[in-house]
Amino acid sequence: MKKLIYSIICLFLLSGCMAKKSAAGEGLDYKDSHLSKVDPDLVDWKTKDLEYWKSVLSPIQFNVTREAGTERAFTGKYWDNKKEGVYICSNCGQHLFLSSTKFKSGTGWPSFYDTISKGAVSKIVDSKFGMSRTEIICSRCGAHLGHVFDDGPRPTGLRYCMNSVSLIHVPNKKK
Numbered sequence: 030m031k032k033l034i035y036s037i038i039c040l041f042l043l044s045g046c047m048a049k050k051s052a053a054g055e056g057l058d059y060k061d062s063h064l065s066k067v068d069p070d071l072v073d074w075k076t077k078d079l080e081y082w083k084s085v086l087s088p089i090q091f092n093v094t095r096e097a098g099t100e101r102a103f104t105g106k107y108w109d110n111k112k113e114g115v116y117i118c119s120n121c122g123q124h125l126f127l128s129s130t131k132f133k134s135g136t137g138w139p140s141f142y143d144t145i146s147k148g149a150v151s152k153i154v155d156s157k158f159g160m161s162r163t164e165i166i167c168s169r170c171g172a173h174l175g176h177v178f179d180d181g182p183r184p185t186g187l188r189y190c191m192n193s194v195s196l197i198h199v200p201n202k203k204k
């Protein structure tokens with residue numbers, strides 16, 4: 030009887046741990062994402078439809094990157110991340126930002142003053158909500174990443190205000 034109770038408690042604890050892991054994971058680590066199962070540079074990401082994205086992304090990733098949503102400030106994984114490395118697109122793996130251009134903006138979203146290269150992102154004028162803003166999307170797969178504003182620090186004066194779920198941080202040594 031004691032053994033039975035013990036195993037029930039163990040099972041209960043184990044399932045609790047697993048539930049926590051999948052909730053916090055959100056497919057945000059490279060190794061847990063769909064990108065780790067393919068060579069991201071060989072896939073024609075532009076041909077992927079919404080059904081595909083729904084099947085490989087977490088609900089919040091899908092909402093932000095494919096429906097131009099915004100994660101709540103101070104809730105994302107990377108707004109306060111100070112680790113070195115490269116930030117890639119969470120949808121297609123394209124390299125987007127270097128940690129060396131990340132700065133503390135106080136907004137609650139990961140903010141960068143420059144992209145990793147000129148062609149990494151595309152800009153679209155976004156006039157939703159009666160405001161004229163510049164939306165930033167991944168140039169390779171069209172994922173919505175965030176917006177860019179002109180109140181950033183030197184040397185560019187730009188503030189790329191990104192959603193954590195649009196990005197995956199890859200530490201320097203791994204990739």
Ligand SMILES: [Zn+2]
Nearest residue numbers: 118121167170
């Ligand atoms: Zn992308």
